[in-house]
Amino acid sequence: MLNKLEMFIAVAKEGHFGRAAQALGITQPSLSAGIKQLEDQLGVQLIFRGSRFGGLTPEGQRALVWARKIVADSRQLRDEMRATKHGLSGQIRIAAIPTALTWAARISTVFSAAHPNVKLTILSRPSSQILTMLDDLDADAGLTYLDNEPLGRVSAVPLYEERYMVVSAEGGVFAGRTSVDWSDLDGVPMCLLSPEMQNRRIIDRNLGASGVVPQVGVESNSTVVLIAHVQSGGWVTVLPEGVARFLTEGKPLDLIPLSGGEVGHRVGLIAPHRDPNTPVLAALLAEAGRVSDLV
Template sequence: MFIAVAKERHFGRAAASLGITQPTLSAGIKQLEEQLGVLLIFRGSRFGGLTPEGQSALVWARRIVGDARQLREEMRAVRHGLSGRLRIAVVPTALTWAAKISARFGTLHPNVSFTILSRTSIEILQMIDDLEIDAGISYLDNEPLGKVSTVPLYDERYMLVCGAGGAFAGRDSVTWPELDGHRLCLLTSDMQNRRIINRNLVAAGVTPRATVESSSTVVLVAHVLEGGWLTVLPEDIASFLAQGKPLRLVPLEKPETAHAVGLVAPWREPHTPVLNALLAEARRMVSDS
């Protein structure tokens, strides 16, 4: 209950997320405060933030819940082998890699199922902290990750996606400055991929402008299909979305800095058996490629 209130910063939303009434939630928080002998949450008519003691208690609460989850999974693994559900959040440009990992892992461990969500890199880190997911697939080197376990999967290579009859369709490659003045559709600015593309454009002397922005790579490719737009996507997701369509993928010149994408998991030793197996399989997948 306490973790839910800290996450939602609202008693009503926290209660709804747990499927309980708000009075039940308030009574639970009050009981916890009485047990610990401190005030955890500033509150009057509404949530007023965590007290200093509440901030410290939140760290312990996450650790306790994580340890309890690990205990359950280890006992289940001893009795039934690897089973359960892995919850993974993925940046939109890496969703094809999530499918590769889950398919490979699921073949080896058929009693493990997956929930895969599309989220921004910032949301992924917050969801790991809030114990909402078991792992993420995100950028490893572009924003502070904090204390996490990581497995690098690949370095992004950027492709220009254009119509088969477009000006760049017959080219072997395109430079970033050549995108100046063209009608671009790009991911929204809360996406780390968009921030990387913006920096590449600025470094090339181009003002980043997009006449269409979306959080969905499908929407971007659909606009290119409608004609007149260009988009920039990493190679793997671009190849998947353009397959069988009258589109061309043209490599963009390499930026000065390559950006690594990888599996991100909470830092704890040992990991749960299922998560430990997932990290190990990701390493094997990279070494086999």
């Protein structure tokens, strides 16, 4: 039944039989047959379908909660048995907000040194997608904001508190300044992260509270793109200190602290709340605690 539950989860996630089959690496007829067998075993219809996917039935919605739990429990059992026999091994997938990717590298470095047989995959994603990825079992852990939007029931290790910096071309509009107030950004051409990013929403709140309507000429979901535009001249951007220092090192750019605004938001490592955690996740959370600036 386990493989059929994984098929069901994939269909619920994709909302499309063809895409779900492609994601699982099987044919669509095999997927359809697996879902029908699962419905026969459970004695209920899980999916509304005619010529195409029509959504989950009420029974399907309840079954999806159980399917995710059963599949997650089976993976935990496999990981625990493997750890008992061979030590920590396997793969762990971390979805991180773009502004925290330098911290993802810091955690993965110390974790890999302690547990070299575990392969890490790090994915850059908006915070809104990270919780969905955890629910859909597409990520094992997330690196995201802890106190700006609801997280639900998760295990969390606070890592750092954001401090915002203005990045501008060397000798630019804020040359010689030791700090910049949010209100000083009024009328300044800016390039910022795109609106779906939680960091952008935080920045917009700070600008709005200072009476600034930002003049945004370029938006991107990539911090690298923002720095490239600042370096080419004509724009400034606002980024958290850690990623700003990393991306501007050795470049002809000015990095200036922003004063005022909201208290910095905490960013941390989160994982689905389980008692106990899988051995690999427990080790990851422990290593995050060792490198944290807040624990």
